[in-house]
Amino acid sequence: MSSALPTCPECGSSNIVKNGKIHNGKQNHKCKDCSRQFVANPQNKVIDEQTKQLIDKLLLEKIPLAGIARVVEVSDVWLQRYVNHKYAQVERRVQVSTQKRGGLTIECDEAWSFVGNKGNKQWIWLAINRDTREIVGVHIGDRSRVGARALWASLPAVYRQCALCYSDFWEAYETVLPTKRHRAVGKDSGQTNHIERFNCTLRQRVSRLVRKTLSFSKKLENHIGAIWYFIHHYNASLHV
Incomplete structure (x- = not known):
């Protein structure tokens, strides 16, 4: 006998359907009344500095964000927010070695x-x-x-x-x-x-x-x- 589906944390509706799985394999659900997507009993995952450093390196390679999320096992949403913040902090000015006048x-x-x-x-x-x-x-x-x-x-x-x-x-x-x-x-x-x-x-x-x-x-x-x-x-x- 299958287990009962959870209720929507947004509107409390029980009109819920399964909607694939998230990056860590947990079942994703969707509320047919308010369209909220969620997982039952969610657990906040702390992304450590080592994982962030790996992501920083992967951003320098020809790998799409979806691929990076799969490799390092983080959610697409978290990764997009991380990338948005990181790119917003990047300086928009060249950093180059000092050169003398002439011969350039x-x-x-x-x-x-x-x-x-x-x-x-x-x-x-x-x-x-x-x-x-x-x-x-x-x-x-x-x-x-x-x-x-x-x-x-x-x-x-x-x-x-x-x-x-x-x-x-x-x-x-x-x-x-x-x-x-x-x-x-x-x-x-x-x-x-x-x-x-x-x-x-x-x-x-x-x-x-x-x-x-x-x-x-x-x-x-x-x-x-x-x-x-x-x-x-x-x-x-x-x-x-």
Whole structure:
């Protein structure tokens, strides 16, 4: 004889149906009157620091949040809240090594991405120091002159003052980068190889940037936070 279903903790209704199982295998229920989902006799699980540190590492790999939740055995809801908070705390400014004036060369490029649907395009503008391989400029937005200006503004002052800048022929660069220090080149020139290679790395490590994926961002702030989170990790890894 099957056990009786619990009553809804929200409205007290007994009009309850089974609704799959949660991450730890416990039976999930749904109230047909108020749509509340719940488990009987829930127990609050304390997520220890070791698990959080593992999650921080997994966020740097091409693994969707649902996959991370399964691996570390936490709920999707808890993980989403944790990620929302973490990405909100990520600094939106590059952290790079100090450089002297003169002899600096950067490569600039922009990579396509989207949030929610492919009609909501978000372009990732990037600049890389050719010698140190550090990402020295970042902006996420549209592909207009506004985006190019924001990329330029994100560069540390020493790069704006004296760096030689290589980019593709996208017209927005011509209106922003200093004419005497700007070189527009084709991909076959090899002058933008480093930034193009980084774009590939970014797509392979941040799951929400893979072109054909179910892991795309649904929230712009998390999209931006995930990109900045990886860039900070990438720059820091260059100095280990």
